[in-house]
Amino acid sequence: MVWSDKLSVGIRSIDAQHGILIDTVNELHDAMLKGQANSLTEPLLRNLVAYTRDHFSAEEALMAQANYPELAEHRAKHRDLTQKVESYIERFARGDIRLSVHLLNFLRDWLTNHFQREDRAYSTCMNASGIR
Ligand SMILES: [Fe+2]
Numbered sequence: 661m662v663w664s665d666k667l668s669v670g671i672r673s674i675d676a677q678h679g680i681l682i683d684t685v686n687e688l689h690d691a692m693l694k695g696q697a698n699s700l701t702e703p704l705l706r707n708l709v710a711y712t713r714d715h716f717s718a719e720e721a722l723m724a725q726a727n728y729p730e731l732a733e734h735r736a737k738h739r740d741l742t743q744k745v746e747s748y749i750e751r752f753a754r755g756d757i758r759l760s761v762h763l764l765n766f767l768r769d770w771l772t773n774h775f776q777r778e779d780r781a782y783s784t785c786m787n788a789s790g791i792r
């Protein structure tokens with residue numbers, strides 16, 4: 661996955677955090693290609709969830725600061741996404757699933773769709789409150 665302007669939400673700090681999320685998914689992809697999937701996947705997935713939680717909190721704080729009217733819905737989407745990734749980790753830790761193209765595609769689609777739809781929707785409101 662490569663960062664591109666198409667993924668930008670127009671807020672510098674958030675774009676930087678999204679870039680780190682993309683890097684983590686790319687590290688998972690590299691681990692899979694190098695056959696290190698099993699030893700590395702769990703720590704990488706745990707990193708991804710931890711960083712995602714921090715990112716979601718930072719983003720929700722900015723939405724609150726901007727009085728973004730869709731904050732409650734956006735927060736619910738964040739909660740849902742976090743639970744999905746956590747359930748992948750549980751299944752991985754139990755040995756029910758392995759790192760796969762399917763999992764990587766899910767993570768990639770999850771990130772790009774969320775950035776381009778839900779996240780981009782708050783840009784105008786945040787910019788109007790002086791958050792850039
Ligand atoms: Fe978001």
Ligand SMILES: [Fe+2]
Nearest residue numbers: 678719775779
């Ligand atoms: Fe985001």
